[in-house]
Each structure stands twice: as structure tokens, then as C-alpha cells.
Amino acid sequence: MNPNRATACSGPILRKVDEVRAVRWWLGLALMMAGGAFCSLHLGRSFGASESYSALAASQPNYAAVVRIALRFDPGKPPLYQLILHTVAITFGDSEPALRAPSVIFAVISVGLILSLGTEMFGPSLGVVAAIFWVLNPLAIIYGAWARMYALLIALSLGQFLLLWRLRTRPTAGRVAAGGLLGAMMLYTHLGAALLLGAEAVMLIRETWRGERNRAGWVVMAVALALFIPFLKTASSQVTQLIFGH
Numbered sequence: 001m002n003p004n005r006a007t008a009c010s011g012p013i014l015r016k017v018d019e020v021r022a023v024r025w026w027l028g029l030a031l032m033m034a035g036g037a038f039c040s041l042h043l044g045r046s047f048g049a050s051e052s053y054s055a056l057a058a059s060q061p062n063y064a065a066v067v068r069i070a071l072r073f074d075p076g077k078p079p080l081y082q083l084i085l086h087t088v089a090i091t092f093g094d095s096e097p098a099l100r101a102p103s104v105i106f107a108v109i110s111v112g113l114i115l116s117l118g119t120e121m122f123g124p125s126l127g128v129v130a131a132i133f134w135v136l137n138p139l140a141i142i143y144g145a146w147a148r149m150y151a152l153l154i155a156l157s158l159g160q161f162l163l164l165w166r167l168r169t170r171p172t173a174g175r176v177a178a179g180g181l182l183g184a185m186m187l188y189t190h191l192g193a194a195l196l197l198g199a200e201a202v203m204l205i206r207e208t209w210r211g212e213r214n215r216a217g218w219v220v221m222a223v224a225l226a227l228f229i230p231f232l233k234t235a236s237s238q239v240t241q242l243i244f245g246h
Contacts, residue, residue, distance in 0.1 A: 028111075031132060036104055039107045051148060054081070054085055054149075057070045057079070066083055075241035077189070079188070081189050084102060085147070099147045104151075111131055111134055111135055114127075117158060120162065140154075149190055153193060156189060160182035168214055168217070
């Protein structure tokens with residue numbers, strides 16, 4: 001083949017690829033903005049009963065008090081989210097919109113992560129469709145406008161799974177470290193994250209059984225568990241309280 005002809009043919013193809021990427025980028029940004037708008041509709045309403053736990057923790061005088069209150073009155077939910085909310089409260093105040101704003105931000109991030117994950121796993125078109133469904137998902141809207149830790153847990157879980165998926169073909173030390181850190185942050189947000197990490201472990205076991213090697217994925221799981229070890233004793237007590245006393 002004539003090199004000049006090949007170069008001439010590749011030009012329009014590359015321009016088309018760039019155009020598709022640009023459209024997807026703008027569409028993704030529009031979907032993220034739409035998700036944020038939906039979650040922001042009722043930011044100023046009065047706190048519900050469960051949100052009062054978050055407001056109580058956020059209003060404490062220091063971070064140590066935040067941890068004590070969170071562990072005492074909200075078992076099963078380690079204090080990462082409450083610590084973030086306390087930082088927001090001392091910076092922007094403890095009004096309803098201020099304490100709900102982090103959930104809106106995490107919900108917007110989740111839309112972008114759904115788009116990226118769908119694109120990675122199934123292609124750009126299905127990634128966009130998945131993001132649209134997520135933006136219109138009533139539960140996603142509720143969690144995104146709720147002063148509770150669930151929007152944070154969803155964003156962390158999506159980000160961690162996206163890194164785990166990329167590690168199958170593009171393992172790097174940075175992605176391994178980031179995946180392990182996000183996995184630990186999931187556990188420090190809600191103990192229910194153990195179920196999500198357990199599902200990922202089953203996927204890794206299946207890959208191993210099929211002869212596919214994903215050592216980086218196992219390292220991610222090990223790092224997450226290692227970072228959570230200091231909280232294991234407290235977590236055991238929290239589970240007991242959640243089951244028998246909450």
C-alpha cells in the first residue's frame with residue numbers, strides 16, 4: 001500500500017474518532033449536570049430522622065467528638081462520611097443545603113463513573129444509555145439529595161470497580177494503590193461495602209478458576225483489607241450493635 005495514500009485515508013478516520021469523543025464528552029458533562037440538578041431540587045427541606053444522625057455528628061466541636069458520636073449513635077457506618085461532613089460544616093455552616101451538598105457532588109461524580117464504566121465494559125453507546133438510566137433512577141436522586149453516606153459509598157464503589165476492571169488489561173502500581181485505597185474508604189464509609197468487595201472477590205476467583213491471571217486485582221483486595229485492619233475490632237462491635245441493639 002502507498003504510504004501517502006494510507007496517511008490520506010487515516011486523516012478522516014482520526015477526525016471522526018475525535019468528533020465522537022468530543023460528542024461523548026459534552027454529552028457526559030450534560031448528563032452530570034442534569035444529575036446534579038435533579039438532586040438539588042430539595043436541598044433546603046428539613047432534615048429527616050436519619051439525617052439528624054449526620055447533622056449531630058457534623059456539628060461536634062472537633063474531629064474526635066465526631067468519631068465518638070458516629071460510632072455511638074450510628075452503628076454500622078464508620079466515621080469517614082461524618083468526618084467529611086464536619087469539614088463542610090466548619091467551612092460552610094451546618095444548614096440543610098450545606099450538609100446535603102456533598103451528596104450532590106458524589107452523585108454527579110457517580111454519573112461520570114457510570115458513563116466511564118459502561119464505556120469500558122460494553123462500548124460508548126451503552127455507556128451513555130447506562131448514565132441516562134442512572135440520572136433518571138429515583139434511588140440515585142434520593143441518595144444524591146440525602147445527608148447520609150450512601151452517595152459517597154456509591155461513588156467510591158464505582159470508582160474502585162472501574163480501576164479493578166482496568167487492571168485486568170492495564171495494570172500499574174498507581175492503579176493498584178488507588179484501588180486499594182478506595183476499597184478501604186468504602187469500608188470506612190459503610191460496613192455493607194464488605195458485600196461489594198466480597199462480590200469482587202468472587203469475580204476474581206472465577207477468573208482464576210478459568211485460568212485468567214489478575215494478580216493486581218488480588219493485591220487491591222489485600223491492600224484494602226490491610227488498611228481496614230485497625231478498625232476491625234470496632235467494626236465487630238458495630239455489627240453487634242447494629243444487629244441486636246440499634
